Amino acid sequence: MPEAYGQETPGTAARFIRTCDDIRHSLEYLAGIGCRGFDCCPGTVRLMDAWGTGSPGRAETLESIRSELGNCRRCKLAETRNHIVFGAGNPDAGLLFVGEGPGYDEDLQGLPFVGAAGQLLTKIIQAIQLRREQVYICNVVKCRPPGNRNPLPDEIGACVPFLKRQIQSIRPAMICALGAFAAQTLLETTEPISSLRGRIFDYMGIKLLATYHPAYLLRNPDQKKAVWEDMKTLMREMG
Numbered sequence: 001m002p003e004a005y006g007q008e009t010p011g012t013a014a015r016f017i018r019t020c021d022d023i024r025h026s027l028e029y030l031a032g033i034g035c036r037g038f039d040c041c042p043g044t045v046r047l048m049d050a051w052g053t054g055s056p057g058r059a060e061t062l063e064s065i066r067s068e069l070g071n072c073r074r075c076k077l078a079e080t081r082n083h084i085v086f087g088a089g090n091p092d093a094g095l096l097f098v099g100e101g102p103g104y105d106e107d108l109q110g111l112p113f114v115g116a117a118g119q120l121l122t123k124i125i126q127a128i129q130l131r132r133e134q135v136y137i138c139n140v141v142k143c144r145p146p147g148n149r150n151p152l153p154d155e156i157g158a159c160v161p162f163l164k165r166q167i168q169s170i171r172p173a174m175i176c177a178l179g180a181f182a183a184q185t186l187l188e189t190t191e192p193i194s195s196l197r198g199r200i201f202d203y204m205g206i207k208l209l210a211t212y213h214p215a216y217l218l219r220n221p222d223q224k225k226a227v228w229e230d231m232k233t234l235m236r237e238m239g
């Protein structure tokens with residue numbers, strides 16, 4: 001079960017577990033950006049130099065991540081997609097929204113959250129006094145699962161390293177995970193979104209708040225109040 005701020009178990013064991021987690025995240029990050037060992041290549045040396053300085057620097061740009069993704073055929077979603085939906089917005093955003101995966105409209109346009117759920121997300125962004133161009137928006141998987149089914153574990157496994165690299169490139173102050181799928185993937189938990197939402201978690205040193213997915217809100221408008229409460233928490237936490 002992920003820990004919310006202020007609910008850590010005190011003591012050495014908890015610090016040890018946290019240190020192990022930090023090491024694991026760092027190794028995952030290095031693997032994600034293509035590092036295959038602690039060799040002395042210039043890229044590795046640059047990265048290790050930046051460790052512990054408090055400003056890890058931008059290891060890579062969104063453009064270079066997108067270019068490495070290329071005409072991705074790493075999973076079977078490539079067979080049915082029209083467009084890869086990499087993400088859109090400000091590469092220096094303080095706030096990053098992460099959804100599940102492209103739907104029908106996103107697949108046609110190659111842009112995230114441009115359908116009905118996207119219009120509601122735009123309103124949510126405006127309600128917190130921001131514009132879409134100021135934030136960054138992307139998804140856990142970059143290609144539309146046929147019929148909007150949930151992405152399968154092998155599809156997530158192929159795509160998540162790119163999401164993690166996007167997060168490290170942007171290093172926002174806050175990640176807003178939209179819906180169960182994004183929240184559970186990023187937090188590596190199976191806890192239901194009803195218990196994850198509204199809480200602030202730590203994702204590799206970045207604050208993460210989970211809330212309901214806009215598509216869920218379209219089906220359950222009575223939950224808009226809960227999302228507004230979550231957005232007030234988000235604004236408070238972002239300062």
Ligand code: URA
Pocket residue numbers: 099100101102103106111112113114115117118139215
């Ligand atoms: N739903 C998502 O999770 N992402 C999109 O980009 C669109 C709808």
